[in-house]
Amino acid sequence: MEAKGQETFDAFVVLDLDRRLDRPDEEIEAAWQKLSRESHPDAEGGDAEKSADANRARSILLSPAGRLRHWLTLHGVEVPRQNAIDSDLMTRFTEVGAALANADDVLKRRAAANSALGRALLAEPAFAAQQSIQQLLGQLQRERLAVTGQFSTFDAAAHKGEFAAAIAALHRLGFLEKWESQCRERLLAFLTES
Structure with missing residues (x-):
């Protein structure tokens, strides 16, 4: 849960992608690579926090389950912890x-x-x-x-x-x-x- 007043992390925004589930992994990788080149801490004008956010966003979005869970959370949907197994x-x-x-x-x-x-x-x-x-x-x-x-x-x-x-x-x-x-x-x- 986010602290009061703190913004919710949005992996889609971090990688400059619209909030859409249906996207190829290559699109996520390309967005991550672009941001990584720009924000890498060793690069001129690099930003360690932005680079870490880019890595976190990539990790979330490359996992279909992670992407779906994140997408649901961003839509304000509370995901139940336990569901009955069909x-x-x-x-x-x-x-x-x-x-x-x-x-x-x-x-x-x-x-x-x-x-x-x-x-x-x-x-x-x-x-x-x-x-x-x-x-x-x-x-x-x-x-x-x-x-x-x-x-x-x-x-x-x-x-x-x-x-x-x-x-x-x-x-x-x-x-x-x-x-x-x-x-x-x-x-x-x-x-x-x-």
């Missing part, structure tokens, strides 16, 4: 949990393998776990894109003061982004641990 999301939660647990188990066994033979015996389970995580990551990315594909609809609904669909999407996006990150972490672990 059955589709609960099913996905179970699938993700099982795939991550399997990957963790294989990674743990591979790290504990003391011999080349032990590691070789884990090659097939490791490959299967990686493949499972990659497929899951692809599904999660498609689901996220389906939600962000509705951003223009949310922008239009905001003009009518309607935010229910955007709030529901925020809840879903939060899970999808978290799960995508966890899948990427496991894939990286498979690549870096030998």
Whole structure:
């Protein structure tokens, strides 16, 4: 919560972008790069605070869930902390949990393998776990894109003061982004641990 008399941080204003959800990441990056060049503390006339604000704005807007949450906040919409999880999301939660647990188990066994033979015996389970995580990551990315594909609809609904669909999407996006990150972490672990 902002202190009384203090302005609310607006990432869109900081990067000189109109307050719209539906925008490509490249547009956000370009706005951030322009502002970063102008405000970098090492540049002539640079401004450390402005540079920090630019970095914060970029971080918020590049995350679809962060962008949506920020957009809702700027519209004065109070976002509930807890929502009921729909059955589709609960099913996905179970699938993700099982795939991550399997990957963790294989990674743990591979790290504990003391011999080349032990590691070789884990090659097939490791490959299967990686493949499972990659497929899951692809599904999660498609689901996220389906939600962000509705951003223009949310922008239009905001003009009518309607935010229910955007709030529901925020809840879903939060899970999808978290799960995508966890899948990427496991894939990286498979690549870096030998």
